[in-house]
Amino acid sequence: MPTTDTPLYRRHTHRRASHWMGCAGAALCLAFAAAVHAAPGGHGNGMGTQGPADSMPAPMPAPMPNATPGQTRACTPEAPADQALVGKSLGEAKAMLRGCPWRIGMQDGKAMPTTRDYRPDRRTLTIDNDKVTSVSRG
Structure with a gap:
C-alpha cells in the first residue's frame, strides 16, 4: 500500500x-x-468632511465685516465660539471655520471615519439634517 x-x-x-x-x-x-x-473622498484627502490639515496650505483668512483694508479674521481657539456653530447649516459652519482645523464626526446618525490623535484646536462637528447639533474639541 x-x-x-x-x-x-x-x-x-x-x-x-x-x-x-x-x-x-x-x-x-x-x-x-x-x-x-x-471610498467617498478617496485618496484619504477627506474633501468635504474636514477642514485644513497641517500638511495643507492654509487658505487666506476671510476679511471681517466692517474691517479696515488689510484686516482679516484669524482662527483662534476662542473664535468662533463652539456654541456659535450649533444650529448653523454645514455651509455656514464651514464659512465660520475657514482656516480652522475641523472635521465631521457624525452625520445623520452615521459615524464618519476619524483619527484618535488629540488636537485641542480641532473641532469635531455632529451634523443632523444639514444642521450642526454639537461641537466637541480634540
Whole structure:
C-alpha cells in the first residue's frame, strides 16, 4: 500500500499551500486598494468632511465685516465660539471655520471615519439634517 507521507509529498504540499496563501494575500491587497479609491473622498484627502490639515496650505483668512483694508479674521481657539456653530447649516459652519482645523464626526446618525490623535484646536462637528447639533474639541 503506497503512503503519501514522504518528504517529497510534504514539500510539494507546502509549496502548493504557500502559493495559494500568496495569491490570497495579493487578492486581499488589491481589494483593499480598490476600496480606498472607491471610498467617498478617496485618496484619504477627506474633501468635504474636514477642514485644513497641517500638511495643507492654509487658505487666506476671510476679511471681517466692517474691517479696515488689510484686516482679516484669524482662527483662534476662542473664535468662533463652539456654541456659535450649533444650529448653523454645514455651509455656514464651514464659512465660520475657514482656516480652522475641523472635521465631521457624525452625520445623520452615521459615524464618519476619524483619527484618535488629540488636537485641542480641532473641532469635531455632529451634523443632523444639514444642521450642526454639537461641537466637541480634540
